[in-house]
Amino acid sequence: MAGVWSRVCGFACLVSVLNGCGRETVVADTVCDDVAPGDLVVTEVHANPDGSDGEGEYIEVFNATGGLLALDGLMLAASRADGASPKAHRFIGASIEGRDYFVVGNAPVDSMPAHVDYSYGKTLGSLRNSDGVVSIRCGEMLIDQMSYERTVDGRALELDGRLAPDHELNDEAGHWCATPEGVNEVSANNFGTPGATNSPCEVLRLEGMCLEGGSSRAIQAPVPGEVQITEWMANPEGADADFEWVEARFDAEADLNGFQLGPAPDALKAVVDQEDCFPVDAGTRVVFGASPAAAPRVDAELEFSLGNSGERSIVAGVEGAVLDRADYDGTVEGIAWQIDPSGAVCLARPQDEYLDDNFGTPGSANPICPPVLGPGMCFDSGVPRDIVSPDADDASITEWMANPSSVGNREGEWVEIRFAAAVDLNGLLLSDLTSSATEIASEHCLRVSAGAHVIFARNANPLENGGIEGVDADLFLSLNNSDEAITLSIDGQVLDSVAYERSMAGVATQVDELGNVCGAVQAYGEGDLGTPGSANPRCF
Secondary structure, eight states, X not given: OOOBBOTTOOTHHHHTTOTTOBSSOOOOOOXXXXXXXXXXXXXXXXXXXXXXXXXXXXXXXXXXXXXXXXXXXXXXEEEETTSOSOEEEXXXXXXEOTTOEEEEESSOGGGOOTTOSEEOTTTTOSOOSEEEXXXXXXXXXXXXXXXXXXOBTTBOEEEOTTSOOOTTGGGOXXXXXXXXXXXXXXXXXEEOOTTSOOOOSSOOOXXXXXXXXXXXXXXXXXXXXXXXXXXXXXXXXXXXXXXXXXXXXXXXXXXXXXXXXXXXXXXXXXXXXXXXXXXXXXXXXXXXXXXXXXXXOOOEEOOSOOOSSXXXXXXXXXXXEEEEEEEEEOOBTTBOEEEOTTSOEEXXXXXXXXXXXXXXXXXXXXXXXXXXXXXXXXXXXXXXXXXXXOOTTTEEEEEXXXXXXXXXXXXXXXXXXXXXXXXXXXXXXXXXXXXXXXXXOOSBOOEEOTTOEEEEESOOOTTTTTSOOXXXXXXXXXXXXXXXXXXXXXXXXXXXXXXXXXXXXXXXXXXXXXXXXEEOOXXXXXSOBOOTTSOOOOOO
8 A cells, every 4th residue: 555645744754653743643663684785775766857857767776786676565656855744655566576677667567668567656756856865775774765856857867887786876966867878769769778787877988908910900999798797706616815806798899808896896907907808709708816726727817806795796897887797795715706607696617626625617607506495485397386285174183093913102192184175295293192292304296186194104104104005204203192183284383183082903093084983993004993094984
């Protein structure tokens, strides 16, 4: 639900649940564990469309992380530069892929133009043409904010396209400009780059020249989008000063003359200092090494030391303008960090040894990173997906053998659970009065179909457990013969629980489809009574 604030209410209203300050109340119950300041960056604002502002305004947001970010509950706000007259919109049902742009606008949902991904409708009113602020918040936490003094009719305000989107860089007014000439129209008489890399605020022209074939020519510098840092070895096996390296891929023809690398935008150093041109072809992976021995092939010198621990960065640029940036947190000795073709970041594979006890692919294409399980997920045929957990109505304890006679208790005890819906067993917990527990933990999705009778047994071998075939999971509980309770739960939620005062030797206790409890009458395996893995007969 979007909130609208009165003119006299400042930005404190955005983070104090309004306290009666505005006309609508927004409950500030957003959970901010998955988002941090700088994860989202405002990169473009079109506040002054040609003619009537109408429905042509938009705001572009960039996801600076490598993963999907859900926007639900985050607040997009606009106000005067002094914080007066704030208005806000709370996102619902929106998310941004990692390293991608997301464009929100004021056009109605049923008539959004192709360049707008999400409509905030009329909740922000008309964006100010001058003296304005746009911000993104999660509860009381400011994710990003940009301000502007003026706009140009028909042209969006863009964060300098020579810069990698960054929540600190966009604080500086000098890093913003109106969309320059030569950019295609977004709509009639309106210019911008919504959903795409921004325009350079001024054409990057290097004064320097280099020598090629005895003649001088202008250095061909790479521009944003043409260089990507793809791999780095920050903690090699051996001396860091000799074996560190960084790999960068150039997607267009360029010269390394004037190309810079460093640990931060304000600490860039040129990697090539020579008069001769140092050209690289499109598609080339250039390896910058601490010494010629750093990798099987080293193309140019690495002029700074990579950090082994804590949050670190590697920045590529030209004349201080950032072309690309890679961030990492910590290292593993002898294993390089890699960025795969999809943009995922992972450690190099153990089969990719390029020097003794050093692993990576310097100078070669990186393999696909293995899939990573997030919280509450499992692998389904090698593909991560959300675990489908049962609700209370989906699972019930239907039978148990606490006192077998054909074999000992350690071998012959078992519990049967019936599932009324197709679910995953991952995370299920069986416990008893002694707080002993059996939890099903697996990276792989343990799917059961609707109507399945699942057997938890102390011993899965039918030659030792009394003849039970098809045991589904291990049972680590030792069931008492009397005065016992069995509880089935998941994530602290009780799904079902049964209790009994006594048990008959060699006879399982059954719960029929009407909820009646009785002793089993059908023999299984070596002669004990019960129907493990099958529907129970009616109790009489």
